[in-house]
Amino acid sequence: MAKDVLLEIGLEELPARFVDDAENQLAVKTEKWLDDLRVDHGPVTSFSTPRRLAVLVEDVAEEQTSIREEARGPAEKIAKDEKGNWTKAAIGFTKGQGKTVEDIYTKEVKGTTYIFVEKHIVGMDTAELLPGLRDVITSIQFGKNMRWADQTLKYARPIRWMVALHGNEIIPFELTGVRTGNRTYGHRFLGQEITIGQPAEYVNALRDEHVIADAKEREQLIRDGIKEMERKENFRIPIDEDLMNEVRNLVEYPTVFKGSYEGQFLELPPEVLITSMKEHQRYFPVKSVEGELLSYFIGVRNGDERFLDTVSKGNEKVLRARLSDARFFFEEDQKNSIDFYQEKLKRVVFxxxxxxxxxxxxxxxxxxxxxxxxxxxxxxxxxxxxxxxxxxxxxxxxxxxxxxxxxxxxxxxxxxxxxxxxxxxxxxxxxxxxxxxxxxxxxxxxxxxxxxxxxxxxxxxxxxxxxxxxxxxxxxxxxxxxxxxxxxxxxxxxxxxxxxxxxxxxxxxxxxxxxxxxxxxxxxxxxxxxxxxxxxxxxxxMDVEQDVIQSVIHKEIGVIDYTFAKAAILSDKRTDEEFKVVQEALTRVLNLAGKTSETEVDPAGFETESEHVLYEKVLQITDPYKRANKEKDAEKAMNLLAELAEPIHAFFDHNMVMAEDERVRSNRLAMVNAIAVLVNEYADLRAIEWKQSF
Incomplete structure (x- = not known):
């Protein structure tokens, strides 16, 4: 019968910026670990607070999936001697697979007969494998890993407890001197120690002890509290998403509260006030319906609504001190000139x-x-x-x-x-x-x-x-x-x-x-x-393919907006079946170019009509093409190059470019080079893996 698995890592408070990525790593690595072990399972759900990272895996199979594998050995002519007996190569192969020569059968692969044996790998009990979750924990990487006390494991913060349950059974392992168990902890000040009977109890058991384990739920509680404050007070609270993301990872049980500061501080530049609130105190600034900054702030407490007035007054006191410093700095700065500060730059090393x-x-x-x-x-x-x-x-x-x-x-x-x-x-x-x-x-x-x-x-x-x-x-x-x-x-x-x-x-x-x-x-x-x-x-x-990117910056980046426009055109043409004839023609030119450095063409040296036709088309499109490039009209420039496709194919069909006559050969190569110069101004089309060649 399938059972749920719960893994929780209890830590000292993590920096808020580490929490989301660590939670995601735990979920992804746990699922991959189970999949690699061939352990079937249901949904994987992750949780996080500043003090814990957790993952709940539902319906984990009781044992690994058993598999049958076919192992191929040497060719039959090597596996048997002249008398038809099994050779040492065959005997060694079967022994290495845990089989005997009695288990050999043969099959033909690409015209050659090989010997095979079939292995049946019986799945182990999942309970025997689960202590390996220790490796999942140690594999999590943080923005900064540190060694704590005498422990060898580098981690963002010290591990204080671990919950590891398979159904109601503890998954036994130890890490940094901490053994797994079934006990976790509620809110640091409002909660108690919790014994988890079954993994499915985890979320509600924590909620009962003032911990909201789901980060998204905590965020929604904060948003709801802000909206209620806006409705109640008739003001606006702009939500900075980065600040919201940080605040939700600083608390386990969020409660929104309002504070105020003296209106005289509004004489400071709004940016100073907002920075003081957001960056230093993690408060949301408050504005009027008309968009004017007001002398209020919104904070998020890590706790319930008890003694909220006291919490608000304490935060007001801290902010008042911060803003008083800011006002002092602002007033002192106004006493000096720009030249005064410019002079001081000479003493600071960049x-x-x-x-x-x-x-x-x-x-x-x-x-x-x-x-x-x-x-x-x-x-x-x-x-x-x-x-x-x-x-x-x-x-x-x-x-x-x-x-x-x-x-x-x-x-x-x-x-x-x-x-x-x-x-x-x-x-x-x-x-x-x-x-x-x-x-x-x-x-x-x-x-x-x-x-x-x-x-x-x-x-x-x-x-x-x-x-x-x-x-x-x-x-x-x-x-x-x-x-x-x-x-x-x-x-x-x-x-x-x-x-x-x-x-x-x-x-x-x-x-x-x-x-x-x-x-x-x-x-x-x-x-x-x-x-x-x-x-x-x-x-x-911009979802441009790597081969297209290489084609447009093969020589240089050039004028960036034009380069990006060309990339967009080629990315679209890359999957256009009708463009195949153009791609082939221009690529044939690029592949042959460089056999000579000559680009001056002598029409008097032409021997066929197709040479004249191609040369006239080149003359016809050159000036408009250069204008299109100058005007950065990527689509028009490519359409003009496309006009060369038919005469290029006719030219190659009716002429031997590498003719024996040196004068004829040089003239034809010069025309190829002249066209290649035009094409290369746009892109190196040889770099593109066109859809037609997939």
Whole structure:
């Protein structure tokens, strides 16, 4: 009879950011472990709180599935000698399979007769296998594993108890000195020790002791509490999903409460108040129906509604102290000028080999000026961008950013505006850190976009020049995220400039500096490869196939939005049966190209009508094709190339390209090369695994 299995790992409080992934790992690894052991089972459900990770597997079979396996041995001619007796090879084979020569039978496989034996592997009792769940526990990886006391196991937090049940029987094993049992623990302050009789009792037994084991249920309770608070108080509580995800993993029994702070703190920038509440206290800010920030906050208590007023007052006291500090920092910062903070940048190192933050700002300003010139920006945008670049890091030296690092850029924008900088300049300072996450918001202004590009290019090129190339999960300067940001900004702005030209512009600046560029020799190639990998990642997010990606960035990334447009077209054509004739024609040209470097065609040297027809078609489509490329019309450019398909096939059908006559051969190769140049401007179609060849 099938029984349920429960496994719970009791821990000291896990960091909230570890909980969801660890819960998912436990569920996936447990299911895979059972499947690999051929143990049939029903649904697998996982649970988590800050103090526990658990998995419940329903209807676990009493024993492994028995299987019959056919083992193939040597060929019959090897298994038997001249007299028809079994050889040592046959005897050794059967012995190794736990059989005898009496069990041998023969079968023909691809024209050769082999010997076989059939094995019947009887399934073991599941109860004998379940102690192996210990290995599932040790296989869970966290964002940071540590060794605790004298234990050899590295884990996010020490293991304090383990529940392991098969029906009502304890699954016996030990880990870090903790033995499995049937006892778990309720809420740290409101609950008691619990004895679990059957796995199915787990969720309700915990609920009775003030623990909601299902993270999604805890989240829904929080959302319901917020909605009730909105209805009751007639205000709005914007829900930050990242904060919600964190809060639900900080509590085992959530109760929503309201707190307030003095209205005088509303004189601070809203971003300061919101950051103080969200990042430092894990509160949800409160707004009016009209969207104005109000002097209230919403917190989530790890407990029930008893003494909630006392809890609210305690939280108000903590927040009041935090906001008082913020107000002090804000007022002190206003006493100084931008130049004061700029001077302090000279004493703070950005990177040992790349100098101070002042040095970095000088480079950002120079790259910004060069970008503005390359992109032919108007004078107003150029001046705003350059000024923003010159002061883009000054807020790093303010008290406010020192206390609230999340506000870098935001405080720069606020202070610059207060200190009389133009609106475009102030806005660009705030935007130059964008995007702050891989898929985060992009700058909304041209100066902000330019300074953001300059800052990111400086960081990426500089780090790679001094040998700080990201490897594996190690990327302390966030170069991958910043490279993705560069590509996304270029795509959004649709600027007609290649990624490679921006890298060349930045490399030229670095080569003029008096720096110890230990990786200078390999930097150019590493930079281009690094950006190609980021471009590939972004294209994969658009569901573009890997072979199409390789075809459009085979030489370079180029103008990013056009490259992405070509990838989309080719991804669609890749499954178009009607495109087969075009693909074959263009690929034939690419395969033959390169036999000569000549691209000048002499029509007087043609010997057949098909040569004339193809040459005329090439002349006819060349200028429109180049215009389509310049205008970044990917579909029109491909359609023009497709017009070459029929005359290309006729050309190959009626002409020997590698003719014996050297003059004829060279002329035909020159025409092939000329067409290949056009095709390669679009993509290397040879890289694509067309549907027709699957």
């Amino acid at each position: 990177q040992d080999k790349l100098g101070t933050y002042h040095d970095k700002v000088v480079r950002i300003a120079e790259i910004t000026a060069k970008l503005a010139e390359l992109l032919e920006l108007n004078e107003e945008d150029t001046q705003a961008a350059v000024r923003a670049a010159e002061i883009c890091k000054f807020d790093l030296m303010t008290n406010m950013v020192n206390e609230f690092t999340e506000l870098q850029g935001t405080i720069g924008e606020k202070y610059a505006r207060n200190l009389g900088e133009e609106e475009q300049v102030s806005k660009a300072i705030g935007e130059h850190y964008m995007p702050k996450q891989a898929n985060g918001e992009l700058p909304s202004t041209i100066p902000g976009s330019i300074v953001s590009l300059a800052d990111k290019l400086d960081t990426i090129v500089g780090c790679i020049y001094v040998g700080l190339v990201p490897s594996g999960s190690q990327d302390p300067y966030g170069l991958r995220r910043q490279a993705a940001g560069v590509l996304r900004i270029l795509k959004q702005r649709q600027w007609d400039v290649s990624v490679e030209s921006l890298l060349a512009l930045t490399r030229t600046l670095y080569q003029s500096l008096d720096l110890n560029l230990e990786n200078e020799e390999n930097a150019a190639a590493e930079l281009e490869e690094f950006f190609k990998l980021r471009a590939s990642y972004l294209l994969r997010e």
